[in-house]
Amino acid sequence: MKLTYNNYLKIDELLALQQLQSEPEEHDEMLFIVIHQTYELWFKQVLHEFGRFRSILKEGQTWGASKTMKRILTILKTMVAQIDILETMTPLEFESFRGFLDEASGFQSVQFREIEILCGQRSDKMIKAHENNPDYVRRLKGRMNEPTLWECFCEYLQADGYDIRMPERRNDHGLVYDPSPHNQQILLDIMKNDPEKALLCELLVDFDEGMQEWRYRHVKMVERTIGDKRGTGGSSGVSYLRRTLHRRIFPDLWEIRSEI
Ligand code: HEM
Numbered sequence: 249m250k251l252t253y254n255n256y257l258k259i260d261e262l263l264a265l266q267q268l269q270s271e272p273e274e275h276d277e278m279l280f281i282v283i284h285q286t287y288e289l290w291f292k293q294v295l296h297e298f299g300r301f302r303s304i305l306k307e308g309q310t311w312g313a314s315k316t317m318k319r320i321l322t323i324l325k326t327m328v329a330q331i332d333i334l335e336t337m338t339p340l341e342f343e344s345f346r347g348f349l350d351e352a353s354g355f356q357s358v359q360f361r362e363i364e365i366l367c368g369q370r371s372d373k374m375i376k377a378h379e380n381n382p383d384y385v386r387r388l389k390g391r392m393n394e395p396t397l398w399e400c401f402c403e404y405l406q407a408d409g410y411d412i413r414m415p416e417r418r419n420d421h422g423l424v425y426d427p428s429p430h431n432q433q434i435l436l437d438i439m440k441n442d443p444e445k446a447l448l449c450e451l452l453v454d455f456d457e458g459m460q461e462w463r464y465r466h467v468k469m470v471e472r473t474i475g476d477k478r479g480t481g482g483s484s485g486v487s488y489l490r491r492t493l494h495r496r497i498f499p500d501l502w503e504i505r506s507e508i
């Protein structure tokens with residue numbers, strides 16, 4: 249068959265995937281589905297780029313790693329901006345179909361958890377949420393056994409002769425490692441004397457800040473849409489989400505700011 253726009257991009261299949269739960273159909277549920285499906289596509293692309301980022305760091309290519317991180321950051325900006333679209337939906341409009349969502353929640357997004365895990369943010373709760381889906385559990389545990397972005401970055405610095413210590417995994421409360429004063433000294437030296445690597449460090453901080461920004465925009469959207477109602481996923485809602493706001497992906501890169 250001749251390749252066309254429609255069969256190459258599987259447009260017919262794609263456009264058959266927006267199936268509303270509400271009956272009679274609530275107008276805004278379409279937006280809700282399209283937005284979430286778009287997020288999952290971007291999550292997929294971010295995970296794909298994480299793969300490239302880690303392999304290119306292994307090759308010691310600073311420029312390539314920076315270029316990849318720049319692309320990830322650009323996607324993240326779009327992900328944050330997309331929240332504006334969903335915020336055109338009023339609490340009343342959301343309430344019109346919220347009941348049809350049952351116990352479904354963004355809390356169950358496996359790709360979002362995969363991103364968090366590769367960022368070093370993990371907890372057993374992520375696995376527990378998928379207890380009765382062995383495929384998801386396998387995927388998440390598999391990710392937990394992969395090196396995190398920070399571990400790859402440390403290895404790349406070691407390969408270049410820096411005396412960075414591989415961070416020890418703590419594996420509880422969502423943060424894998426403790427900040428390391430030893431590594432902070434090395435990072436300070438890099439910031440002052442190795443401009444190419446310093447630039448890459450800044451891109452990592454941009455990414456960390458971007459993820460925090462997404463969490464902040466998400467919690468504000470939740471606050472204005474459902475106030476302090478409990479979440480469909482069973483959490484306390486806004487107060488649970490607020491506790492995730494200050495999670496850092498690269499704590500050492502933040503700690504050194506006050507030493508410069
Ligand atoms: C009206 C819009 C939204 C509302 C009211 C909302 C509400 C919530 C609530 C209350 C939670 C806490 C878990 C629970 O008990 O359900 C949550 C978690 C989550 N939501 Fe949303 N959400 C909205 C839109 C989105 C969008 C567009 C995404 C994009 C994928 C998303 C992704 C997530 C993720 C990944 C979590 C887990 C966060 C974590 O555990 O740190 N949400 N959401």
Ligand SMILES: N[C@@H](CC(=O)c1ccccc1NC=O)C(=O)O
Binds near residue numbers: 474479481
């Ligand atoms: N957790 C939300 C519902 C919700 O937003 C949602 C439901 C199904 C699939 C994705 C969702 N998005 C984020 O949590 C709530 O408690 O209203």
